[in-house]
Amino acid sequence: MKQTALVTGGTAGIGKETVRGLARAGFAVVFVGRDRRKCEQVAEELREDAKSADIAFLTADLSRLGDIRRVAAEFRAAQLRLDVLVNNVGAIFDSRHVTPDGLEQTFALNHLSYFLLTNLLLDLLIASAPARVVNVSSAAHRFVSGVDFDDLQFERKPYAAMKAYGQSKLMNILFSRELAERLRGAGVTSNSLHPGGVASNFADNTTGWFRLTASALKWAVGISPARGAETSLYLATSPEVAGVTGKYFERRREAPTSAAAADAAAQKRLWQVSEEAVGQAFPAPSGVAS
Numbered sequence: 001m002k003q004t005a006l007v008t009g010g011t012a013g014i015g016k017e018t019v020r021g022l023a024r025a026g027f028a029v030v031f032v033g034r035d036r037r038k039c040e041q042v043a044e045e046l047r048e049d050a051k052s053a054d055i056a057f058l059t060a061d062l063s064r065l066g067d068i069r070r071v072a073a074e075f076r077a078a079q080l081r082l083d084v085l086v087n088n089v090g091a092i093f094d095s096r097h098v099t100p101d102g103l104e105q106t107f108a109l110n111h112l113s114y115f116l117l118t119n120l121l122l123d124l125l126i127a128s129a130p131a132r133v134v135n136v137s138s139a140a141h142r143f144v145s146g147v148d149f150d151d152l153q154f155e156r157k158p159y160a161a162m163k164a165y166g167q168s169k170l171m172n173i174l175f176s177r178e179l180a181e182r183l184r185g186a187g188v189t190s191n192s193l194h195p196g197g198v199a200s201n202f203a204d205n206t207t208g209w210f211r212l213t214a215s216a217l218k219w220a221v222g223i224s225p226a227r228g229a230e231t232s233l234y235l236a237t238s239p240e241v242a243g244v245t246g247k248y249f250e251r252r253r254e255a256p257t258s259a260a261a262a263d264a265a266a267q268k269r270l271w272q273v274s275e276e277a278v279g280q281a282f283p284a285p286s287g288v289a290s
């Protein structure tokens with residue numbers, strides 16, 4: 001059976017180019033998007049461009065736990081292998097929103113979707129080993145000095161978009177490292193990355209000065225989404241990083257993180273808090289060192 005990759009946020013920007021690159025590299029690719037019509041258009045465009053019929057999609061609002069669970073079940077029902085999971089979906093929100101699950105939206109989309117989807121599909125990754133999990137984080141993880149476990153979802157302190165986003169991207173690295181530890185010996189690697197400053201649709205959902213500043217930055221210094229996808233594709237496919245796990249990359253090279261992203265206690269606490277938020281425990285897989 002062809003090697004299979006699953007990519008979240010595959011309808012635009014870095015995710016779309018990741019799907020394109022994986023399909024060109026010979027993977028069967030399933031991507032997740034939230035808008036069925038957009039998914040159909042993107043799938044059609046990429047099938048033609050990559051000369052591959054093996055591009056399919058699933059639809060979900062990945063800020064909703066029920067949708068994440070449904071998508072995981074639909075992927076399982078297709079009885080595919082899972083060689084590569086790219087957790088790529090992400091957004092910044094300029095005001096505080098709460099999802100129907102009662103969760104702050106940045107936390108739900110940018111972190112919990114990575115946490116829950118990966119854990120719900122972990123047995124498939126292990127069964128397909130050697131397999132890889134690639135978590136798209138950001139240099140913005142440096143916007144915060146640590147995860148504020150006392151007020152994770154900005155319920156008491158005033159909401160600040162950059163802080164909420166930065167904290168979620170810090171969580172991506174902490175999650176990626178904890179997953180790597182839990183999977184040691186299972187043949188599944190877990191790495192995170194900063195894609196660069198990319199001229200994608202990122203922050204187009206924001207308004208006012210925030211959107212203006214983001215647009216100006218993207219126009220002035222943004223790299224193309226195709227270049228932005230290079231490190232994700234490198235981590236997903238390159239033999240150079242076979243077996244490399246628990247690391248953070250920029251421009252296809254291992255890179256230093258903030259001290260907060262290397263905090264082993266925070267990494268374990270985040271796992272526990274995430275289990276509580278999604279209402280399900282995910283112990284380390286049996287037979288695998290934790």
Ligand SMILES: NC(=O)c1ccc[n+]([C@@H]2O[C@H](COP(=O)([O-])OP(=O)(O)OC[C@H]3O[C@@H](n4cnc5c(N)ncnc54)[C@H](OP(=O)(O)O)[C@@H]3O)[C@@H](O)[C@H]2O)c1
Nearest residue numbers: 009011012013014034061062089090138197198200201202
């Ligand atoms: N752009 C940058 O400079 C930059 C820098 C560092 C890190 N990153 C990270 O890179 C990743 C990709 O960002 P990007 O720049 O490619 O952004 P983008 O162009 O805005 O693409 C985001 C993708 O996520 C999808 N999405 C957004 N909300 C969703 C939801 N609730 N449910 C399901 N799908 C949803 C979007 O779907 P639609 O097509 O329907 O909108 C789109 O496919 C993110 O994790 C981001 O944090 C980006």
